[in-house]
Amino acid sequence: MAIYIYEAKDLFHWLSTGVDMVVLDVRNAKDFARFQVESPRPFTLVNISYFDFIEDEEEAVARVPRNRAVRIVCAKENSARYVAEILDRHGFEVGYLQDGISSWGNLLVPRPVGRGTDYELFQFIRPGKASCSYGLVSGKEMMLFDPSRNLDFYLEFAAQQGCMVTKTFETHLQADYIAGSRDIARQTGAIFYANDGDFKTSNNPYTPLRDGETLRFGLGGPDVRAMFTPGHTPGSTSYLIDERFLLSGDTVFIDSVGRPDLGGKAEEWAVMLYETIRAVKRLDPNLQVLPGHYIDWREANEDLVFSRSLGGILERNRAIYEIDNPATFVAFIQANMRPQPEEYATIRLVNANLREEEQVRQEELDLGKNECAASAYAKAQQPRSA
Numbered sequence: 593m594a595i596y597i598y599e600a601k602d603l604f605h606w607l608s609t610g611v612d613m614v615v616l617d618v619r620n621a622k623d624f625a626r627f628q629v630e631s632p633r634p635f636t637l638v639n640i641s642y643f644d645f646i647e648d649e650e651e652a653v654a655r656v657p658r659n660r661a662v663r664i665v666c667a668k669e670n671s672a673r674y675v676a677e678i679l680d681r682h683g684f685e686v687g688y689l690q691d692g693i694s695s696w697g698n699l700l701v702p703r704p705v706g707r708g709t710d711y712e713l714f715q716f717i718r719p720g721k722a723s724c725s726y727g728l729v730s731g732k733e734m735m736l737f738d739p740s741r742n743l744d745f746y747l748e749f750a751a752q753q754g755c756m757v758t759k760t761f762e763t764h765l766q767a768d769y770i771a772g773s774r775d776i777a778r779q780t781g782a783i784f785y786a787n788d789g790d791f792k793t794s795n796n797p798y799t800p801l802r803d804g805e806t807l808r809f810g811l812g813g814p815d816v817r818a819m820f821t822p823g824h825t826p827g828s829t830s831y832l833i834d835e836r837f838l839l840s841g842d843t844v845f846i847d848s849v850g851r852p853d854l855g856g857k858a859e860e861w862a863v864m865l866y867e868t869i870r871a872v873k874r875l876d877p878n879l880q881v882l883p884g885h886y887i888d889w890r891e892a893n894e895d896l897v898f899s900r901s902l903g904g905i906l907e908r909n910r911a912i913y914e915i916d917n918p919a920t921f922v923a924f925i926q927a928n929m930r931p932q933p934e935e936y937a938t939i940r941l942v943n944a945n946l947r948e949e950e951q952v953r954q955e956e957l958d959l960g961k962n963e964c965a966a967s968a969y970a971k972a973q974q975p976r977s978a
């Protein structure tokens with residue numbers, strides 16, 4: 593049988609539509625534990641190291657489930673191809689992922705999340721990071737929110753919509769992935785907006801936002817209002833679109849809230865987050881919240897979109913939102929604190945443009961699931977080896 597090569601977007605399509613198959617990850621157990629393919633639906637994921645196939649081919653092949661298509665994933669592509677050739681000889685229907693796991697890590701899946709008379713809003717889900725960026729299209733303009741470094745995707749998407757990227761916004765100085773706004777602004781001439789609270793000490797050519805400031809398209813389109821929501825970081829900012837959608841960055845998640853302990857000032861930032869949460873509770877409960885991250889695919893709605901009403905979120909996170917004094921909130925945060933990945937310090941410096949890293953190193957830094965949520969539920973999601 594012919595071996596075929598597939599792309600990350602094919603893999604996501606098969607996983608999200610429930611195609612019966614085995615995903616065979618041939619990276620070593622340590623890399624596998626740190627980061628692996630996740631799916632909106634249950635699926636069979638097997639980890640058998642490439643070295644096991646070299647050492648004892650028959651024994652390794654015997655561990656691969658039979659009678660189902662096998663989709664192989666590896667670090668860079670070569671070892672997956674090697675194992676694909678072995679499995680092909682043993683009669684499996686087999687394919688391997690082009691460009692390895694980093695192509696999965698960088699994949700963006702666009703989903704429409706809402707529209708008005710003269711605009712459309714898209715969520716770009718990044719399954720490998722469990723994060724979401726957003727695109728707001730009106731007329732021939734597109735505004736981006738929290739783009740990742742996969743610039744080609746955004747530029748192609750804008751071209752398909754017949755748009756130019758004119759503004760790009762960051763919700764905060766990201767610690768868990770390399771942000772794309774600086775490069776997008778440089779390539780397209782878009783204005784890069786961010787909050788002084790996080791960016792003042794950075795070396796980014798950004799335009800500072802004012803709390804409550806309204807940003808607009810050149811011609812018509814919805815209002816975009818910046819709402820400062822400090823806590824996850826001091827400069828965390830949410831964006832209210834058309835008074836209907838709340839792009840909440842890493843402040844309000846569908847499950848949990850953004851952890852305020854990443855900057856080494858857990859108590860101080862937790863108090864800020866407590867005040868922000870009080871302000872969030874006063875907003876219109878019908879607002880559709882669009883978060884910057886999710887913890888698990890179970891948070892997605894039936895259309896596989898990460899969006900819920902604010903009222904629904906307050907209800908499902910009552911344990912957090914009903915805390916009625918800062919001391920109890922700080923205690924809750926402290927009880928759920930956990931170490932952050934070592935890479936976060938470097939990623940912050942790269943995002944602040946205070947450190948340059950080669951593309952290959954950026955790719956490594958950028959791989960892996962986010963750890964931005966504060967609650968015990970998020971804590972329980974961590975791989976056991978972490």
Ligand SMILES: [Fe+2]
Pocket residue numbers: 764765766767768824842850964
């Ligand atoms: Fe964050």
